[in-house]
Amino acid sequence: MSLTERDQKVIWHPYTQMKNALPHIPVVRGEGVYLFDEDGKKYIDAVSSWWVNIHGHAHPHIAKKVAEQLSVLEHVIFAGFTHEPAVQLAERLLELLPGDQEKVFYTDNGSTSVEVALKMCLQYWSNTGHKGRTRIIAFKEAYHGDTFGAMSVSGRSIFTDPFKSMLFEVEFIDLPTEKNIEQLKSKINYLSNEVACFIFEPMVLGAGGMLMYEAEYLDQLIETCQKHGILTIADEVMTGFGRTGTYFACETLHSKPDIFCLSKGLTGGTMPLGVTTCNQKIFDAFLSDDKLKTLYHGHSFTANPVACAASLASLDILLSAETLPNIQRIKRKNEAFATQIKEHPKVRDVRQKGTILVLEWETGNDTSYLSSLRNQLYLYFLERGIILRPLGNTIYILPPYIISDEDLDYIYQTIQQALNDI
Known part of the structure; x- marks a missing residue:
């Protein structure tokens, strides 16, 4: 049997209706921005394999550091023990993050980093004697993960529908604009004595549709909070x-958050790792002779040394002389293409932020995640050697930073061709 056939017998894939799923492409290796299947076909990974692979596949520097770490220490319990990669990574992240972040808490992925952040906030108020502050504010279109706390603070959608009776209540607000910002601030003022925290994706909402909003309005919401x-x-x-x-979206804000949740690009796409960082004020609320004020949260693979080594190697590349210029190069090319394509009659909207380019197809009223256009677009680009993963009628490009101008131009040309063909 082929790898695809073997897969069909034993694997249940994520976000996939398995009854009528398209055959899964058997990838046998990666190199730079490319993935190769078992027949030798080459694909441009234009979405960085679900937004994680920021430096390209099989990067030799990351591979070298991971191999070195594997031969020294593969894992150790992180309760009562520590190790060099975890300490060094925390030191480097805290230097790089905007604001006054002081402590790093390790988890396994983005969802669990959000779970920890929510628990930190809720227990902060409990530990400081304000047990009535339990409400949480989030954006209606947000997506923060698939565990129950993360689902609760995500917008209600087909992702959360089967579990809606089990999700805790959240005060959802619209994305801020010039027209509604004063209304949103008034709502926060009104609820303030009951609210524990406000969670947000800064300037770009990912799985909710790659929606974008302005930093100045987020700044006002944070200031109000x-x-x-x-x-x-x-x-x-x-x-x-x-x-x-910029290294972090919040660098463009005047007001800095109390907590950051990090994952995806943290390890350069090598393996899972999550981080929740906080300022000293939050950490101090858990320092007590009362053991009930402890943050009782942990994972078996907390601060895995190999994942930390991969993250340190990824930071080496991120902070190298080549990466920021590459990010700015991709940004400029995305801006130019967005300007070029925005007047096309089949383009409902085009949005761009840094290395992220988003295009909404004009489909009348069929704009849901389950839009019939989704599979058509997905297959169209796959046949032409480009991996995109449409969100309904919305396609987006989030490439590794090493992508060449030639590959970007090929993606743009294929999008233009698709607009004419579909």
Whole structure:
């Protein structure tokens, strides 16, 4: 049997209706921005394998550091023990993050980093004697993960529908604009004595449709929260490590969040790792002779040394002389293509932020995640050697930073061709 046939017998894939799923492409190796299947066909990984692979596949520097770490220490329990890769990674992240972040808590992925952030905030108020502050503010279109806490603070959708009776109540607000910002601030003021925290994806909402909004309005929401002591959580799982043009999206804010959630690009796409960082104020609320004020959360693979080594290697590349210029190069090319394509009659909307380019197809009223256009677009680009993963009628490009101008131009040309063909 082929690898695809063997897969069909034993694998249940994520976000996939298995009854009528398209055959899964058997990838046998990766190199740079390319993935190769078992027949030798080459694909441009234009979505960085679900937004994680920021430096390209099989990067030799990351591979070398991972191999070195595997021969020294593959894992150790992180309760009562520590190790050099975890300490060094925490030191380097805290230097790089905007604001006054002081402590790093390790988890396994983006969803669990959000779970920890929510628990930190809720227990912060409990530990400080304000047990009535339990409400959480989030955006209606948000996506923060698939565990129950992360689903609760995500917008209600087909992703969360089967579990809606089990999700805790959240105060959802619209994305801020010039027209509604004062109304949103008034709502926060009104609820302030009950609210524990405000969680947000800064400037770009990922799985909710790659929606974008302006930093100045997010700044005003954070300032309003801070005026009332409401804690703020920046979910930079997708936007972190250069995606929006700066190392972190929150660098463009005047007001800095209390907590950051990081994952995806953290290890350069090598393996799972999650991070939740916080400022000293939050950490201090857990320091007590009362053991009930402990943050009782952990994972078997917390701060895995190999994952930390991969992250350190990824940071080496991110901070090298080549990466920021590459990010700016991709940003400029995306801007130029967005300007070129925006007037096309089949383009409903085009959005761009840093290395992220988003295009909404004009499909009348069929704009849902399950839009009939989705599979048509997916297959169209696959046949032409480009991996895109449409969100309904929305396609987006999030390439590794090493992608060449030639490959970007080929993707743009194929999008133009698709607009004419579909």
